[in-house]
Amino acid sequence: MEQSKVNQVCKMLVQLARPKNILQLPGTSSDSLNALYDLLPEDGQIVVCVSSFGQHSPCKDSAWEKKIHWEVGVTEEILKKLVARGQQYDMVFIDATEKNPINYYNLIMSSNMLRMNGVICVQNLSANETRSQEHINDEMGFTAKKMTDVINAEARLEQVDLPVDWGVIIAKRIPVSHVTETTKGILADNVFRGLKGRSVLDRLRLDGKVAYVTGGGQGIGRAFAHALGEAGAKIAVIDMVLEKAEAVAHELHIKGIKSVAMAADISKEEDVKRVVDTILVNWGRIDIACNNAGINMNSASEETALEEWDKTFNVNLRGLFLCCQAAGRVMLSQGYGKIINTASMASLIVPHPQKQLAYNTSKAGVVKLTQTLGTEWIDRGVRVNCISPGIVDTPLIHTDALKPLVECWLSQIPAGRLAEVTDLQAAVVYLASEASDYMTGHNLVIDGGQSLW
Ligand SMILES: NC(=O)c1ccc[n+]([C@@H]2O[C@H](COP(=O)([O-])OP(=O)(O)OC[C@H]3O[C@@H](n4cnc5c(N)ncnc54)[C@H](O)[C@@H]3O)[C@@H](O)[C@H]2O)c1
Incomplete structure (x- = not known):
């Protein structure tokens, strides 16, 4: 007893x-x-x-x-x-x-x-x-x-x-209990005591921050929403399909993370405006904008229909720009914010054997947009970076066109496996945190080495 x-x-x-x-x-x-x-x-x-x-x-x-x-x-x-x-x-x-x-x-x-x-x-x-x-x-x-x-x-x-x-x-x-002549100097040193007295791991925390994740209803966006939430942020899960967003918001809720689900098609200006306004009404600010929603369509370039091109660009680049601009305006007025766009390894190399001209080109556009905004806004406190995943095992690659290519891709990846969504989670937390405040316009490639071969 x-x-x-x-x-x-x-x-x-x-x-x-x-x-x-x-x-x-x-x-x-x-x-x-x-x-x-x-x-x-x-x-x-x-x-x-x-x-x-x-x-x-x-x-x-x-x-x-x-x-x-x-x-x-x-x-x-x-x-x-x-x-x-x-x-x-x-x-x-x-x-x-x-x-x-x-x-x-x-x-x-x-x-x-x-x-x-x-x-x-x-x-x-x-x-x-x-x-x-x-x-x-x-x-x-x-x-x-x-x-x-x-x-x-x-x-x-x-x-x-x-x-x-x-x-x-x-x-x-505890590191140093009492100040002596020897410890006085090091106690004031940021490397020793941690910037603002916070250790490097504490500087990755996002407590009290407000974040949204587009395409948060499944795949990479879902993993980003969990990662940002685990690090302490409140999360607005945004997806074209409300039920998916709700399911993820519920997962976050049962983990003790403050979350809300919102339906929006990010290629529509009025939808983007609505979700940004709603987050502001509910939570008063936006610190982290995770612009992740994207689509992938496949066709040989000589056969690519203008419809496929427009659809891909409307979501992957135009929609992403609408989100960056709407969230960026809020962040510029706050004097602080972190924008993290999901680009792709396809911005660097031409992944093969699949044919995806519109996708590759749209993702290269995401990187250039990120670099441009990243340099234009950093002196007003807004950092813009992007993550370029290699091939990630999500529903996006489980299409009839892409599924049969897995074996072929494996031979192109030095790491010998596809990426899991969990491989990307620490990167989004880092880019969302104050620990990466000096980083802007960067394209963070996480591809198991594929783009180097
Ligand atoms: N899976 C990969 O191999 C891979 C590799 C590199 C980059 N990416 C990129 O990562 C991002 C996420 O990919 P994923 O694999 O998780 O995809 P996914 O298809 O599994 O999930 C995408 C989510 O975005 C939502 N969505 C699609 N269009 C939308 C729109 N217009 N408005 C709002 N939501 C929308 C979908 O409903 C879905 O829930 C995309 O930008 C994709 O291009 C994926």
Whole structure:
């Protein structure tokens, strides 16, 4: 019963801190291991140190074994081995009533085993004054008290004592605790402390930003909507087909992302104006315009009908321009904004064997439009960039004309596979974030190397 309360605290801590690598020193029950295991990402790992397998029999389940790595032996020797391997952890659990906890703690801190912003959770301490009084005179109570004092005096940690059961101390590693003559200089340095005090990963966050994604109802646009939403932005999912936009907005909603679905044909000026006005009425601004909707039609150039040419250009270039202009006007008046257009590798090379003159030409136009707007608007705070994917496995390539070509394309791609929409997600977040503020007019090619062969 008592242990379960501490386990609950540990579990909540893992949920909040979302560590990938955890180190557990002896004293951890297999109950808490099970709880932590479920919370780790697929590629996460818990290293569990035990003196023997006496009380801790490793589970035979293979998924479990992949995440739980057992180290059996003398704790100090195990730690030295992990240090030699250069292992680092996001979270370390120490049981203060075990032997030599202070030695373990010192080794962990002095060898940088705890990552910056990593968390140490020390259990069974005398943080709980009432309980500790009962044991203060026995060896266990004495060690626990000493450990508490060491951690509370540690300048490299920010700590809090929780009087749960026997007491838990939660301590987070911080870069520099107090200003000295030596640290004064580096504390003011943007590279050391992070621009505006934010680490590079924090600078990729989009919290509070307002974004829209056209063609957000499926394929690349859907993945962009999820990525921008996961990074913290509110998302207007815009698609010609309302049901598709609604389905994606619902997915975002159940992930806790603020979202709205809107139907619009971006090749129509009145539709573009309507969605931009609606976003402004609802959310007051537009920070990120992801102009992604596009179509692909195939025909030999000598047979390409003017209708195909016009249809392709109306969506891929004219429609994209309408979106850039409408969102750009808002962003220019705000003095800040990020426009990310979806171009294509077809802007650089002539993908073959498919025949798609109108598509290739329209996408080359997207790149030139991006370069022009990118240079025209940057001094007023608006950055315009584009992403050029290679061949991405989406419904767009599942047409009768394109589907049979997959084998042929695979031989043209150094990466040996088609792109997945998830391959593009980090790029859109980067271009949408303040981390890319000096980048404009750029065509970011993500094609597994295809355009280089
Ligand atoms: N799939 C690829 O291999 C690939 C490669 C390079 C570039 N691209 C580009 O990426 C973008 C997205 O492609 P995808 O593969 O996700 O396509 P997709 O066909 O899977 O999805 C496109 C979405 O856009 C919507 N849409 C189409 N026309 C629209 C319009 N006029 N107004 C509003 N919404 C409209 C569709 O309803 C659909 O939901 C396109 O610009 C495409 O040219 C795709």
